[in-house]
Amino acid sequence: MRINYLELRNYRRFKQLKLQFxxxxxxxxxxxxxxxxxxxxxxxxxxxGNVEEVVRTSRESVRRAGAGTNENCVAILEFQLGDSEFRIEREMGGKSLSMKAELRSKGKVLATGDKDVRRAVEKLIGMDHKSFFTSVFARQKELNALQNVAPGERKKVVLRMLRIDAVDDVLTEIRADRKDTLARVAGAEKTLLTEDGRDKEKVLEEKLPELIQIADSASKELEAAERNEKDAISKVQAAQMHRDELSKDVDAFNAAASDLKAKKGSVIDLQRRVKTLEAKLAEARKRLEQLPKLEKDELRWKEISERKELLDKEKVKFERIRMIASEIAAEEREQARRSDELAKSRTGLVSVGELAAKISETERSSDECQATRSQMSSELGALRNKVAERKESMDKDRKKLDEIMAAGKEGTCPTCERTLHDAYELLIQKLRDGTAEGEKAIAEHESRAAALDAELKALGKKEEALRKRRQTLDQQLIKSKQLETSIEAMETELSRLRDKTAGRKAEREGLGQSTFSEDEHQGVLKEHASLKRAHDEFLELRSLKAQADGYHKETDDLRESVRRGQAEEEQYEAIVKSLEPKKALYDSTIKDLDLKMDQLSKAKDTVRRFSSARERAQGELDRSRKELVEIARVKKTIEEDRKRADEFSLLEDVVSSFKDHLIARVAPTLSELTSRGLEAMTEGKYTKVELDEDYEMRIDDQGQLYPINRFSGGEADLANLSLRLAISRIIADRTGAAPMNLLILDEIFGSQDPNRKRSVMSALSRLSSQFRQIFLITHIEDVKDSMNYVIKVEEQEDGTSRAELMA
Ligand SMILES: Nc1ncnc2c1ncn2[C@@H]1O[C@H](COP(=O)(O)OP(=O)(O)OP(=O)(O)O)[C@@H](O)[C@H]1O
Ligand SMILES: [Mg+2]
Structure with a gap:
């Protein structure tokens, strides 16, 4: 394996890293x-991905602290295996830190998703992550662990590195399985015993015949009870049929009996009413004895009532006459008063015609004054114009005169421009005369104007007097018109009053004379009042007499009804009597039916009782049988589990001896590989290392084996490094994968002095023929000369780190 290229984003300290190796x-x-x-x-x-060895604490800690929520943690790795190149892209992000991954080679996607990519990688490199970390990646402090452990512990560390401890895990599992199986057997065995510790199967089998017998007899009893129930049902049905046959007659009997009862009630009622009427009649007869006496009083009552009515009317007329007389007197007084008032108004009235004549006269005088005044005004205006004109022409003449006098005789005429000479004197005289004449005319005009002015003023005063007089006359005219209307109204009202009084007088005449006497009226009223009680009683007895006649008739009718009712009663009684035997038979049938029903319900109860008894017995029998089947099943399982536990024991022995075998087999190989390593690192100084049972090393120095403490610290370090590399080799070989060619050593120098470091370094460079890439992680600067390349890792100002491949 060769690492070609690594890119990291937001991976722990690295915000952004791109590095070629x-x-x-x-x-x-x-x-x-x-x-x-x-x-x-x-x-x-x-x-x-997020395996234990990489994650350190939690997957959250992998992403760069301080990265934004949308800054995902990314790693891109390009590597080479044999001739093939591969590229992995891994990304972790989102709120739930979900993982995306993809593995490609030559542009083809080989796997996607976290788990699939991990599995594909494991298959490619031929080892899982645990083996990778032991064989390729010798982690920080691992060499320390090999060097500084107590005896006995060392064996554990080595076995763990060699992953032989995995066999222990298998052993532990086998033992746990065996224990579980045996516990299961013990638990199952307990269920085969009763509470008091007897064999449950035996107990059940012994009880079985008894249970069968109970169930059988319960069945038989139930059958008998069911037969009994059937019998009771048919008996009930027979009784019901009998009852139904009789029910028509019984209905007729009941109807007749109830009719009879109702009839009897109504006859009694009629008889009671006859008695009441007879009592009322007796009482009426007694009261009617008084009637003859009251009839006499009634005649007098009629007489006096008629007289009273007459006098009442007469009294009304009498009072009416009196009232009309007093009204007439009052009205006549009022008329006299109003006549006086009218006469007074008439004397104060000035004739409207007279006033109108005066007004038109005043108007005429006013018009005359106005005409005179306007004539005078225009004359005055004309005079004033003439004065003004005259003054203007005189001013011109005076000016001319001044000019001529200033020019003298030899001067030119201001009008015709000729030399004046003789015309001078003439002209001067003419102009002087003109002026004097003008002044005279002006004086005349002015005195005429003054006379006209005085006359105009006098006319103004006269006009004012006429206007005031006209005003007074207008007011008088309005007043006279108002008075005239009110006099008219008074006259109408007075004549209306007179008509009214005349009406009254006619009414009075129509009433004629009254002979009414108050004393007689009082006497009649008194007698009328005293006869009133006798009259009322007379009326009452008269209506009582009519009522008594009615009672007579009603009593006769009722007696007839009673007779008829009694006849019907006898008919109903005859029907009832004829049906009585059937009714008695019906009653006894009902009693019998009740009895039979009772017997049926008891029979049903019995059936229910036996039925549940049979169910119970059968249930118990079924349960026992099921339990026996279950016991057989448990027994079989126990047997199987026992067999399995024996098998586990055997397996434990086998695996345990396999482990011993492994350890025995690996020890010589490990010694051999360690020896070869140390030989290479010491350039043949030490060629043989032996490992005892506890994996303590003994090194051969010139034919003699010595414990490691005998050698220098640096030599011991080299021996331990050889051991660690030997372990790497064994693991890599065991996986059967292609040789990895890659070694990562993280801080292997510990506290070594410069000499020791150098010796480790030169040992490593000798190893480099076996490995294509050796990454040596260290914070110690002085070893860098012995390296082919250096990747420098530094902290940047913002706290993140950068790394660079130095030339
Ligand atoms: N998610 C993270 N974001 C930022 N920094 C982190 C994160 N996880 C760990 N660190 C820090 O990164 C730093 C680097 O750790 P690392 O083990 O790589 O250092 P190192 O260079 O190997 O140091 P040493 O020489 O001591 O072994 C540590 O200080 C650690 O606290
Ligand atoms: Mg470190």
Missing amino acids: PDGIVGVLGLNGVGKTTLIEGVAWALF
């Missing part, structure tokens, strides 16, 4: 704890 002695160097062992364990993890 050369041939020869390859040192894996670095300080303590940087990950040298880890690196080489990565190879084993790729090959076998």
Whole structure:
């Protein structure tokens, strides 16, 4: 086997590693704890996965601490076996740290999945992981274990390395199996005994005839009881038939009897009612004796009632007349008051027509004033315009005059531009006259304007007075109109009152005169009241008399019903009597049937009892038989188990002697291989090593054997290394696999001095002809010169490690 290439991701200290491996002695160097062992364990993890030797603690610890949940732990290994190359990819991740794996060769997938890949690898290299670790991978401290153990312990260590202890495991298993089998036999034997320690089979066989006999007699008893039950059933059926035959007559009997009972009841009831009516009649007769006397009083009651009715009416009329009279008087007083009021209103009324005439006169005067005023205003406006015009033309003339006077006679005329000369004086005079005339005209206009102004003011005052008068007249007009309406309403109301009073007077006239006397009315009322009780009693007795007639008729009817009822009673009695013998027969049949039913239920009970007794007996018999069968089966098993236990004893002897044989056989080979190794490592100085029963080494020095303590520490180390390598060889040979050509030695130097280290190193280089690759893991720097290659392992700043193949 040759390791070509290893890639690790998130594997323990390594976040990312890619490494090519050369041939020869390859040192894996670095300080303590940087990950040298880890690196080489990565190879084993790729090959076998999470096996005990690699995992150290738990599978969680394999993934890099601090890796994210989605950073999976990955190993990729490429290796060579013979001429073939292989590649394994292994990945562990997810929450449950599930393992994926794949083994390929020449682009073909040979196996997938954790277990299948491990099995395929084991088949390829011809050994399981345990053998791999003993033969190829000499682990840290293993040499120490060989060197520093107490005598006796050494034998155990060597046997464990040689995996002969596996035979012990087989032996332990055989012994445990034998023990289990014997325990089973003892347990089974116990079940063959009764509680008081007797032979269960014998006891059961003795009891069997008795049980059979009990079951038989229970069967016979049951048969008799069943016969008895059948008999009881047919008897019950016969009685039921008899009962059914009689039941029609009995139904007729029962119907007649119940009719008779009902009839008797109704006759008694009728008779009771006759008695009640007779009593009532007697009482009525007694009371009716009073009737003649009451009839006399009744005549007087009628007379006085009629008179009373007459007087009651008269009283109503009398009171009505009195009331109308007082109402008329009140109404007439009211009418007088209202007439007064009306007269007063009329005197205060001013004629509406008169007021309207005054208003239109005022309006006319107002209009005249307004017309005069507007005429005067326009005249005043015209005057003012004329004054203004005149003033403007006078201003122009004055200006001209000033210009001409300033220009003098020789100047030019401002209007026609000619030289003035003679026109000068003329022009000046003309302009002066014009101005004087203008001033006169203005004065005249202004005095006229002042006169007009005064007249306009006087007109304004007059207009104001007219407006006020008009207002007063308007108000008076409204008031007069209102008064007129209210007078109209008063007149209507007064005439309505007068009509009303006239109506009353007509009513009064219609009523005529009243002759009503209060005293007479009182006397009549008194007598009427005193006769009231006699009248009421008379009425009561009169209706009682009518009732008594009814009672007579009802009593006669009831008596007839009683007679008829009694006749029917006799008929029913005759029917009942004729059916009485059948009824008696029926009653006795029912009694008989009850008796038979009772007997049947007892017979059934008996059947049930015997049936369960038979079941019990049969059950016990069946159980006993089954138990006997079971006992036979247990006896057979016991016999078989005893035989098996004997076989286990034999096997134990065989395996145990096989182990002795193995040990005896391996010892010479181991001595021989160790001798050859030591010979090679010491360049022929020591050629013979012997191993005693406890695998203690004795080394031949010039024909004489000496215990190992006699030699130097370094020589002892070499001897132990030879022994360890011999063990590797034996294991590799035993597996029958192709030679591995690979050796991994993890920290084999222990506490050796530089000389000893050198001697181990030179011994190893002599071995290198036998192995294609030897990996030597060590933290000791000074041996690196004797190595063909060095892989340097270092810690990086972020705490993870890196590894590099040095040139
Ligand atoms: N899952 C992990 N993640 C990170 N570091 C880990 C993990 N598992 C183990 N380690 C650490 O890795 C370090 C390297 O261990 P390893 O045995 O490879 O060291 P070594 O180089 O062989 O040291 P020595 O020379 O002492 O044998 C140890 O300190 C260990 O605590
Ligand atoms: Mg280590």
